[in-house]
Amino acid sequence: MTIMFNKHPVAPPDDAPMRERVRFSDLEAGYRGRPVLRRLSASIPALAMTALVGPNGSGKSTLLGVLAGVIEATAGQLHYAEGRPPAFVPQRGAVGDALPLTARQTVEMGRWNERGLWRRLTRRDRALVDSAMERLGVAGLAARQLGELSGGQRQRVLIAQSLAQHSDLLLLDEPTTGLDLGAREGITALLTDLVADGTTVVQATHDLEAARSADTCLLLGDGRLVGQGPPEEVLTPAALSRTWRPA
Numbered sequence: 167m168t169i170m171f172n173k174h175p176v177a178p179p180d181d182a183p184m185r186e187r188v189r190f191s192d193l194e195a196g197y198r199g200r201p202v203l204r205r206l207s208a209s210i211p212a213l214a215m216t217a218l219v220g221p222n223g224s225g226k227s228t229l230l231g232v233l234a235g236v237i238e239a240t241a242g243q244l245h246y247a248e249g250r251p252p253a254f255v256p257q258r259g260a261v262g263d264a265l266p267l268t269a270r271q272t273v274e275m276g277r278w279n280e281r282g283l284w285r286r287l288t289r290r291d292r293a294l295v296d297s298a299m300e301r302l303g304v305a306g307l308a309a310r311q312l313g314e315l316s317g318g319q320r321q322r323v324l325i326a327q328s329l330a331q332h333s334d335l336l337l338l339d340e341p342t343t344g345l346d347l348g349a350r351e352g353i354t355a356l357l358t359d360l361v362a363d364g365t366t367v368v369q370a371t372h373d374l375e376a377a378r379s380a381d382t383c384l385l386l387g388d389g390r391l392v393g394q395g396p397p398e399e400v401l402t403p404a405a406l407s408r409t410w411r412p413a
């Protein structure tokens with residue numbers, strides 16, 4: 167599926183069959199009166215882990231929002247290879263602590279896209295919820311309130327919600343931020359397993375260790391793409407100090 171945005175129409179991408187899950191060209195997006203992404207062109211390889219790296223405010227969340235379809239691009243072209251709609255796990259801070267939801271209800275929300283808000287979950291929906299919770303090791307937390315959980319537990323519940331969507335494209339915004347080392351390693355190992363099981367994973371991260379273990383990396387600076395490729399080629403000391411240089 168290709169989505170065209172106006173303003174800067176660009177030539178259609180090559181018709182060559184893609185090993186890419188998503189490709190975008192000259193993508194621009196932002197907020198009212200605040201352009202953020204500036205003519206970004208890159209691709210997200212299928213069945214691999216892509217790390218989105220860059221300083222605060224460089225546009226990582228905005229790019230994830232565009233890829234997830236929650237922020238509309240203002241220009242450029244976005245092409246998704248065949249597959250299911252993406253599942254998006256926003257930053258932890260974006261999910262209200264005060265929501266009166268249990269862990270299980272939170273994961274069940276992952277079925278709303280297909281089921282609709284008011285329809286009862288089917289047996290298959292419940293099975294998908296059960297298996298996502300088992301997979302994330304949070305089945306035992308089913309009846310606990312989301313706001314009572316530790317950061318690592320909450321993050322697992324939110325990832326289980328995205329798995330319940332049964333997507334093959336998982337977009338995560340800083341899934342390990344604020345977690346202790348054990349929880350960080352646990353989430354990173356889980357994401358690696360998901361890739362091995364056939365999911366394409368994109369994560370925005372400030373965790374350079376996680377970024378270095380990704381298959382590929384997009385380095386953003388001030389809304390522009392300043393590097394893409396294998397982490398060892400992109401995350402060089404020179405590139406990092408250039409990108410994080412104070413303005």
Ligand SMILES: Nc1ncnc2c1ncn2[C@@H]1O[C@H](COP(=O)(O)OP(=O)(O)OP(=O)(O)O)[C@@H](O)[C@H]1O
Pocket residue numbers: 197198200202220221222223224225226227228229370
């Ligand atoms: N809802 C919003 N309304 C207006 N401006 C916003 C909004 N969200 C983000 N911005 C601005 O857009 C720019 C890019 O923000 P974005 O959150 O995409 O960056 P980021 O790389 O994810 O940052 P961080 O690492 O701090 O999460 C920043 O200047 C930010 O202030």
